[in-house]
Amino acid sequence: MKTIDPVTLAVIQNGLQQVCNEMDMAFVRAAFSPVIAEGLDRSDGIYHRSTGELIAQGELGLPIFVGTMQFSTRAVIDRAKTVDDGDIFILNDPYLGGTHLMDVKFVKPFFYKGELFAWLSNTGHWPDTGGMVPGGFSAKATEVEQEGLRLPPVKLFKKGVIDDEILSIILSNIRIADQRIGDIRAQAAALEIGERRLTALLERYGADTVEQAIGLLKQGASQQMRAKIATIPDGEYRSTTIVDSDGVIDAPLEINLIIRKHGEELEFDLSESSPPCRGPMNSVIATTKSAIYLAIKHIFPEVPINAGTFEPLNIPVPANTFLDAKYPRPVSGCAAEVSQRIAEAVFLALAEALPDRLFAAPAGTSGNLAIGGSDPETGNSFVMYIVTGGGYGGSAELDGISNGCSTIGIAKTPPIEILEQRFPVLFKEFSIAEGSAGAGRQRGGFGVRYAVALRRGEARASFVMDHGRVGPPGILGGDPGQPNRIEIFQSGRKVIPLHLSKDQDIEMHAGDVIRVQTPGGGGYGPRSDRSSLLIQRDKQYGYGESSSLDPFGDDVKKQHAAE
Structure with a gap:
């Protein structure tokens, strides 16, 4: 295979980024809800066809979705029985790579010349998905069913045509349903823009060249992140942050973090954190990991972002803590609040080791x-x-x-x-x-x-x-x-x-x-x-x-x- 020169590699990297940026802008301009159109609570990305790993994500999207959309795309890959051109899966299940129920994911297979090349995914914060309170942010929920409608990966669009039966089920279970169709159409349109732009990129450089570039970009991001980590002295770094309460029991929850640095890798041990809680401040593992990803990206912003960025970060699952929520634990506060306490714990732990960066x-x-x-x-x-x-x-x-x-x-x-x-x-x-x-x-x-x-x-x-x-x-x-x-x-x-x-x-x-x-x-x-x-x-x-x-x-x- 022909070697890609550095200039072409940089152009393809920027081209992939631009595809995602244009999806972001199309979503914003077409969305009905102010939280998306004005508040920018959304994100778009390109993901690997077989692993769901991140290839590129829009610069204008929420960083917390960087990691979680990898997991939700993987959930679609694992559960999709058949995939056709024009299909769009919808899901918001927190336990399948999600955040809270209001963050609704659309995942679309991208075909080039009849072959599956990648997946295009986006997330939009819907103002309501049902549940016990308007807006979905129940402070006192004790099970996820009280937080709203939970959707596993299902085809909302089949070969480009919306499934009216699935749509009617969704709209019958949420508030202000008549207004959601505008956001649904905007979310789907953003993925269609991504299809056209990614097709143009492949037409210009060829699928094999772009595929090779994606591999090189992943490898390069991993190498750059390892070089940054190497500047941290070897050792253990600890911190503790607290969540005010779970909304049900008026007592703080602790996030106890131990970062172990060895060579060019970091391990994040959260196993000493508080046990699962009754209220909605539990965090699903996808959000917990994504919070650490974005924290490290805050510290080393110059490292380009794709799946390779996260390879040197080892995050053991903190079983039996509130940071590894299992069904039916309520989770409405995980992405918006708990994730920020996790990121804060990373910042505090590394402050003395990296005083000029932190x-x-x-x-x-x-x-x-x-x-x-x-x-x-x-x-x-x-x-x-x-x-x-x-x-x-x-x-x-x-x-x-x-x-x-x-x-x-x-x-x-x-x-x-x-x-x-x-x-x-x-x-x-x-x-x-x-x-x-x-x-x-x-x-x-x-x-x-x-x-x-x-x-x-x-x-x-x-x-x-x-x-x-x-x-x-x-x-x-x-x-x-x-x-x-x-x-x-x-x-x-x-x-x-x-x-x-x-x-x-x-x-x-x-x-x-x-x-x-x-x-x-x-x-x-x-x-x-x-x-x-x-x-x-x-x-x-x-x-x-x-x-x-x-x-x-x-x-x-x-x-x-x-x-």
Whole structure:
């Protein structure tokens, strides 16, 4: 076989990446739901025809899906009895390489000249998949059936034609079903775009050349990751992070991590973590592994991403812990929250070994909030789901970013103007949470403070967040950031959730308000080492320092009194 020259290899690598990027953009532009169209909670990729291994993934997709879509694609490969051109499988089963039920996967075989060449897969966060609460983020579920409709791999499209019977089963079991068809069509269209673009790439370079390039790119990514790992001194590195509670039992869950570094490989031992929990903060193994993948990619971002990137990472299954969820354990918080505690554990464990590459803990919560009800003005049902940003941790050279997206992805809060247009809500406040950052030589970034009111009718609110018990820790002497904080105002009465960051089925009437402050990032290095120029700059901008005071402040209390 002809050897591929470096220039051609680089062009094919970028070509595969561009195929995925175009799928991402097509999905966003065609999607109906604001969480996809504006919040960007989705991802697209190309996967190996027989192993399901990652070949390429869009730069605009959520990193947490990097690993999980490998496992879900493999589940389709293992269970597909027949595969035809134009088929699209749908699945969201968490135990078959998934995350939570709202992350719905489409998996499509890609044929070139009559032969199966690869699989095209994508994930989109649907605003609702049924279950006991609108939006799917049940804080008190004790079994997965309470969280929504669970789909094994089934053909939603057969030879390019949608199966109306399967579609009717899906739509009969979810809320605002009439709006989901727009997301379904968008998700399928993104894969069709991928088909056309990948076909063009194969036509230009030939299937054999592209196949060879894929193998070389995998080998190269593995070699680069091994070279990066080799810079870490051999030894054991430990850390502990906590999840506030499981939503059912008001007690923290521990993630105890031991990283063993030897030569050019890393082993991640999570076996000493808390046992399986009753509530929805269990993590399926695909999400647990993907959280470690994305954490290492954060540390070594220059390594290209494909299956080879993960080869030097050994992750034994942490059996009998809440990080290896088995049916019927509830899992709605695994991808959005638990995965971020796992990534945080990796960052903290390696901070002293790689002080120039690591950073203090980021906010580490997606801030999942869902409000669902019926709008009396239009007569239509609605489910509003939003995520929110928080502070990033300080690093060796820079303060943390304020209102950055979560550790696991690029998903962001949809513009509040669009939310107010689409749903009967009013945002009374949306601002930077000054004073929420952890102090340090380089301080953390600031979280976000917002207040959302129901304008009319009645609704139910549910939220699954984290870092409400303790704030994101600093490193190398830095202070922690402020923790997450939620307050609910019902008819002038203030309620603080028992579990601090998790609750469900909160009755909302017109005028009721939910106020949230997301965590600030941890500080890097002792606050006494901070430059006087940086201190002066913060004072000039009115940022202030992290403190133990009520994060909502006296001015907000006065506003509540006035309301």
